[in-house]
Amino acid sequence: MDLSVNFIGLSLKNPILISAGPLTGSGEMMRKAVEAGAGAVVTKTIANEIRSNVRPRLVKGEGGLHNIELYSDFTLEEWEGEIAYAKKHGAIVIANILGHTPSEIAYIAQKVERYGADAIELGVSCPHGEGLEGVASEPSALYEFTKAVVKRVKIPVMVKLSSNVANVVKLAKAAEKAGAAAISGIDTVRSIAGVDIETGQALLPTFGGYSGDAIRPIGLAAIASISEATSIPACGIGGITKHEHILEYMMLGASTVQVCTSIILNGHEHIGLLLDGLRGWMTQNGYESFDEIKGKALTSLKSFEEIKEEPYVSQVNEGCSISLCEKCKKACIYEAIEWTDGQVTVNPQRCTGCGLCVSICPQGIFELNWKD
Amino acid sequence: MANIREVAKQAGVSVATVSRVLNHPESVSATTMELVLATMEKMQYTPNGFARSLALNRSSTIALLIPNILNPLYPQIAKGVEDVAHQKGYNILLCNTEENKEKERDYLDMLIEKRVGGFILTSSQLENKDLQKIKNQNVPFVMVGRNIEDIDANMVFTDYYMGAYQITQHLIEVGYSKIAHITGSLNQIENLEKRRGYEKALEEAGISLQSQYIVEGNNEIEGGYLGAKKLLKSKEKPQAIFAANDLMAIGAIDAIKSSGLHIPEDVAIVGFDDITMAALIEPKLTTISQPVYKMGLIAARLLFESIENGQQEDGFQQKIFLQPKLKVRKSCGHENRVREIFN
Numbered sequence: 182m183d184l185s186v187n188f189i190g191l192s193l194k195n196p197i198l199i200s201a202g203p204l205t206g207s208g209e210m211m212r213k214a215v216e217a218g219a220g221a222v223v224t225k226t227i228a229n230e231i232r233s234n235v236r237p238r239l240v241k242g243e244g245g246l247h248n249i250e251l252y253s254d255f256t257l258e259e260w261e262g263e264i265a266y267a268k269k270h271g272a273i274v275i276a277n278i279l280g281h282t283p284s285e286i287a288y289i290a291q292k293v294e295r296y297g298a299d300a301i302e303l304g305v306s307c308p309h310g311e312g313l314e315g316v317a318s319e320p321s322a323l324y325e326f327t328k329a330v331v332k333r334v335k336i337p338v339m340v341k342l343s344s345n346v347a348n349v350v351k352l353a354k355a356a357e358k359a360g361a362a363a364i365s366g367i368d369t370v371r372s373i374a375g376v377d378i379e380t381g382q383a384l385l386p387t388f389g390g391y392s393g394d395a396i397r398p399i400g401l402a403a404i405a406s407i408s409e410a411t412s413i414p415a416c417g418i419g420g421i422t423k424h425e426h427i428l429e430y431m432m433l434g435a436s437t438v439q440v441c442t443s444i445i446l447n448g449h450e451h452i453g454l455l456l457d458g459l460r461g462w463m464t465q466n467g468y469e470s471f472d473e474i475k476g477k478a479l480t481s482l483k484s485f486e487e488i489k490e491e492p493y494v495s496q497v498n499e500g501c502s503i504s505l506c507e508k509c510k511k512a513c514i515y516e517a518i519e520w521t522d523g524q525v526t527v528n529p530q531r532c533t534g535c536g537l538c539v540s541i542c543p544q545g546i547f548e549l550n551w552k553d
Numbered sequence: 554m555a556n557i558r559e560v561a562k563q564a565g566v567s568v569a570t571v572s573r574v575l576n577h578p579e580s581v582s583a584t585t586m587e588l589v590l591a592t593m594e595k596m597q598y599t600p601n602g603f604a605r606s607l608a609l610n611r612s613s614t615i616a617l618l619i620p621n622i623l624n625p626l627y628p629q630i631a632k633g634v635e636d637v638a639h640q641k642g643y644n645i646l647l648c649n650t651e652e653n654k655e656k657e658r659d660y661l662d663m664l665i666e667k668r669v670g671g672f673i674l675t676s677s678q679l680e681n682k683d684l685q686k687i688k689n690q691n692v693p694f695v696m697v698g699r700n701i702e703d704i705d706a707n708m709v710f711t712d713y714y715m716g717a718y719q720i721t722q723h724l725i726e727v728g729y730s731k732i733a734h735i736t737g738s739l740n741q742i743e744n745l746e747k748r749r750g751y752e753k754a755l756e757e758a759g760i761s762l763q764s765q766y767i768v769e770g771n772n773e774i775e776g777g778y779l780g781a782k783k784l785l786k787s788k789e790k791p792q793a794i795f796a797a798n799d800l801m802a803i804g805a806i807d808a809i810k811s812s813g814l815h816i817p818e819d820v821a822i823v824g825f826d827d828i829t830m831a832a833l834i835e836p837k838l839t840t841i842s843q844p845v846y847k848m849g850l851i852a853a854r855l856l857f858e859s860i861e862n863g864q865q866e867d868g869f870q871q872k873i874f875l876q877p878k879l880k881v882r883k884s885c886g887h888e889n890r891v892r893e894i895f896n
Binding site: 230281283292 | 636637640844846847850851854871872873874875876
């Protein structure tokens with residue numbers, strides 16, 4: 182199957198972009214990403230003023246990666262060479278840029294356009310360095326930033342949003358109204374890596390951004406909302422470690438996705454695995470283009486009022502073969518699951534059909550069915 | 554040492570070709586360029602800078618005019634300018650205008666005569682007719698400081714009014730109502746704007762202005778010292794003082810301490826600029842951070858764009874606004890650091 186996509190006027194060989202971050206900090210690194218199969222690269226955030234990175238700045242937590250890494254180490258002038266180098270090696274380069282006022286960000290946009298960037302991503306939502314409010318967490322401010330950039334450049338402008346806001350839809354709409362070609366999201370989630378309780382010190386000395394598996398559901402929710410609320414393409418970001426996750430984002434409306442953490446943790450060859458998995462699944466399921474699956478799951482989302490109350494209860498399909506597991510029993514707060522002589526049964530009178538046992542069982546022996 | 558004619562002869566090209574390699578490399582083929590450069594290296598040829606600037610009618614030097622070299626704010630601008638200029642292979646001439654219009658005009662004349670490649674004018678006192686003179690000479694320039702609406706020029710500016718308004722409002726939020734202001738030299742518009750921001754914040758909070766609480770300083774440490782001494786003598790001494798720059802705030806801190814008073818318990822003090830010293834003195838100074846280094850960077854970038862490409866194709870004048878930012882430290886008496894990092 183042909184994985185190519187057309188995204189904001191760019192012909193990409195596949196929908197996987199490497200997001201702005203440590204993996205796209207130089208022309209050389211962008212070349213590496215493209216040679217490993219990435220459809221496009223989003224540069225590390227380009228700003229007027231460089232700020233050297235602190236050490237240490239990365240901590241792997243249980244569910245993901247914390248970082249307090251800031252912007253690019255290269256000056257604005259140096260990016261000319263870095264972008265040219267990546268492009269010479271076949272990269273489609275989306276420049277992620279940051280400025281603190283509309284006139285400043287528009288200035289940088291104009292510069293990177295001259296350097297040959299194929300598109301721009303506004304990196305105005307990073308949850309650290311600038312504080313929780315980021316640069317533009319107000320719809321009106323985001324509108325001004327986006328508008329200023331769109332007015333000054335001819336290349337498409339994508340706006341990266343964060344989940345660290347009260348209402349992502351309002352921001353997405355403001356960006357669309359200002360002329361954004363696409364919305365990407367989510368940026369990392371504001372976090373504290375943890376506390377060393379022996380010394381009483383935080384693991385990293387300031388607030389950072391959280392990425393990886395743990396934030397995927399947050400990203401999926403944002404993309405679903407953004408897709409429903411706007412008519413411009415969406416680019417899904419957050420916790421993509423398997424090809425299934427790409428499909429999930431697409432079924433909730435994304436046209437493309439961005440990955441970073443899983444590639445940092447598993448190496449560049451992981452891009453190839455994601456692509457193989459994606460191609461395999463699409464072929465196996467008889468799809469010829471991503472358009473056929475895009476937004477497919479959105480229709481299954483409804484408001485609470487629309488959800489019918491159906492008399493579901495849990496039933497056991499087959500016998501459990503893991504003795505002493507009892508995860509289901511421990512997690513059933515209604516005490517509906519019983520274990521007798523290694524046999525699992527559900528008491529339909531006690532079961533309230535919450536569904537937790539279905540997802541908690543490592544063997545998948547539970548199923549929700551209508552009560553007899 | 555070889556001269557340009559010898560290089561041309563040795564390379565088997567015309568003198569004009571060698572000159573084009575030096576001054577308009579884009580008009581020379583790669584093979585010729587390589588040949589000429591290799592010959593230059595072999596013959597240890599160095600172009601004569603003075604002769605070159607005469608021929609090109611401009612030199613590889615830009616001029617940076619700043620009001621006061623002793624104010625630690627300006628070296629940061631200079632550093633920003635230098636970081637870009639060095640990459641572009643330019644030198645900088647640094648001129649100290651001492652906020653004196655005549656001195657600034659003198660420099661302008663001298664520098665145009667020296668055929669500098671361009672100007673960066675910081676907190677300039679110049680008028681439109683002066684700037685027109687630079688334009689007539691086709692020398693590119695960039696203004697740094699405040700937004701001058703009626704001047705058509707590339708500009709990097711911040712908002713002094715907004716900064717002063719923010720920091721006065723912060724003092725009101727902390728709980729003070731008797732807030733004094735030591736202004737900068739009032740012949741400078743930026744200091745008038747700061748005073749306007751201070752007055753606006755008070756007015757919005759329903760605090761009536763008291764003339765005894767506004768004293769004029771001179772932008773220097775001494776001005777802050779004398780200003781604070783004067784304020785402490787007023788019938789009802791102020792609870793907080795906003796000094797229009799950090800140097801004067803440092804002078805004011807000295808005055809308050811030498812009067813046996815404590816900061817911020819007896820009198821709170823805040824500044825403007827966020828010079829390096831502001832985070833080092835005791836108590837650490839709450840102030841308004843001006844992105845001065847960045848202003849220098851951007852000003853130099855705009856200048857070199859004009860030098861290299863002439864005017865923008867669409868005649869677009871870049872007016873880039875950089876936001877002032879409140880830095881809450883200890884001298885204002887604010888108990889926690891909410892605004893600093895937890896927000």
